[in-house]
Amino acid sequence: MAKKLNMRKRYELLTRGLGWEPSYQSKDKVFAQEAYEGIKITDWSKWEDPFRLTADAYWKYQAEKDKKLYAVMDSFAQNNAHLNLADASYVNALKLFIQGVSPLEYAAHRNFARLARQFSGEGAQIACQMQSIDELRHAQTQIHTISHYNKHFHGMHDPFHMFDRVWYLSVPKSYFDDASAAGPFEYITSVSFSFEYLLTNLLFVPFMSGAAYNGDMATVTFGFSAQSDESRHMTLGLEIIKFLLEQHEDNLPIVQGWIDKHFWRAYRLLGLVAMMQDYFLPESPMSWKEGWQIYFVENAGALFNDLGRYGLKMPKYHEIATAEADHISHQVFGIFYNYIHAAAFNLGLPSEQKMNWLSEKYPDTFDKYYRPRMEMWAEMAKDGKRFFNMGLPQLCQVCQIPMGFTEIAKGDPMQVAYRVSEFKGEKFHTCSDGCKDIFDHEPEKYVNAWLPVHQIFQGNCGGAAVPDVLNWYHFHPEDGGDYAGSADEARWKAMKGAVTTESTETTKPIQADAA
């Protein structure tokens, strides 16, 4: 009679011990990336497997999940279920998603493969490999889900070309390039912990609950289908931090530095999500500030209480991010309102109803600082002087967002914040103390940033005039601008307005269909 094996032991026997210490080539050469960041690993066997999933079980579960997901996707397309959306302005959230988020999933796929090659412990190695292939799943299921939307709306027609070029997409790209260019332990601290563990809910919940509130069942389905993968990724994020801190006390200052840095970078990137959450969604389940309160202040607060026993502190400048929660979405909206003619999504000033919602959600700031601005812009537009900023903005050298954030923590929310550093006789501008610290710590890295505005001025982006640059981005004239009067709005009205019943037969048929 065979001995009974419990799950833990079985997984260990099937997995641990597969690797070996090389002897024909030096370990330092085979695992060339393991040492150069100064992280000390004394014993990989102390790694606690965050989940014990054998390859065959993985295939089985994932295939079942995908079967359901693609069934929903197919029926969504067949039934033209985009017609059930609350409003087409919601689709702007998906535009931002496919342009700015799906490429990050792909980058994570490639880089977790690096970790899976470079970590010499099998436990961590295999966990990273599973995340790598999961991330490919996310990128591909998103491409497939949004493919249907691309057929019916503008701005989603060339996302990967755009990701490599467009000014606002250099914000997510530079953040992931930053981690990808770093060593493997910084990478995993950045993506698995600072991003996935600390902040992923702030990305995931707004997009997915936004989709649910606005009738987008296809996106809800891929979102929820991805969530079971995400929970594995989050456990990996927590396990790696604990493991590094338990391995050697010298790891603490290094890891704390990475957490501080990547928290701030990820937070700055989420400024785009904050705008989406408060300004894109016709029906808003939750404000950015409410999300920040729950998912960062409460959850991360509790987490760092737990991690305190390792000597780990809350990320530097977290209190500034919390103070900014009252402002950030409005400020990012302001920036994009200025430049929406050069974006591949539409934006509009909030309706009176939406402004009332914002007043209610932001009682300390919206009416005082931001409503007057919106009202002034509305007034200007009414007089035929819709304000567009035709100059190119100064970008932060680190986060690459136009320098429009203000001195909120210093109690001066009307003063634009900027910081200056000098490196090799040149000046570099940053938007905040957080970004300045990051620059000053590794100036030789950040001077390499591919800053879209600098690149335009240097003639590397298709030409000197805005239309040349937009052409180089593969933007079409109908992709950007105000939502009111946009091609998407007109099409949406045609889609909805033309649903005729016998009782309203007077509705005119659509020109395009009649043709």
Added chain:
Amino acid sequence: MSLNIAAKEIKPLRQNYGHIARRIGEHKPATRYQEAVYDVQPTTNFHYPPSWDPGRQLYDTARTAIVMQDWYSFTDPRQFYYTSYVAARAKQQEIMESNFELVEKRNLLQGLQPELADQIRQVLIPLRHYEYGANMNNQDICHRGYGTTITSLASFNGFDRIGMAQYVSRIALLLDGNEETSLNVAKQAWLNDPAWQGLRHVMEDSFVLDDWFEILLVQDVLMDGLLYPLIYERFISQVAAQGGSTFLMLTQFMNEWSEENTRWTNQLLKVTASESTENAALLAQWTQAWLARIEAALAPIAQLAFGEQGAEQLAAVKAELVTRLAKQGVKV
């Protein structure tokens, strides 16, 4: 009240994403495979030089000496993207699961000749480490390679290796009634037994190659191209003929996998070699440099498997591989 759907504006604005349309045209609907893989990888305007390879970009065609006009010239004959990949494997694992279940339930290994069981322990079980090393190489290709049609297959290939390492481990546990004796012995053999050192040596040398395409050739074409036919076709057939037909069932996955691996690597070699005489020459040169060494490394394993017939069996699989390579334009 009847709904007049015809009047609704549901005519699509476009069929395809722009990057897909540029490849297959605007009006032909893309397959899911095409959408999932074409041009997804970033190609330009990277922000920072990688600390792990400062002379190159994050994604860089210069990480191999192979030159392609278009790195998406190769497409997978199986058309695997994530979902079609896991769906195919889910079916296979279901069969494997029932195979293992049957063997366990009916105690099919009970009547196995002890000598045959020992031979399985010696020849098959150490291969779990080979699979693990092959996985490392494929994760490396996935990371440093170029073009999603290739790198995503390396990801799947690596994942398969973990699956196969786990199947081999389960065979060891079956032989030992869940004791880890054979696993430990096999690891010692992999680390110290002279019969395995040649193969381990080649593999460790492949880990430190700079050129990812060379790694792909050495691992997925040359090492696999000799080892899989030798072990999973020939050795397992011999075991079956000697009363161990159970092992046909327990290694069914590996046998099918080898056919698949041959299919896509053949296509990759064909596309790469036909791109230019330089590519073809380079592939031939690499093959020349590695094949004899791999063959020598496998000789003692062939002997463990076939005794005196070892050399002959190995020569036969080598001849098959050389013919196979020649058909793809790699002449040695």
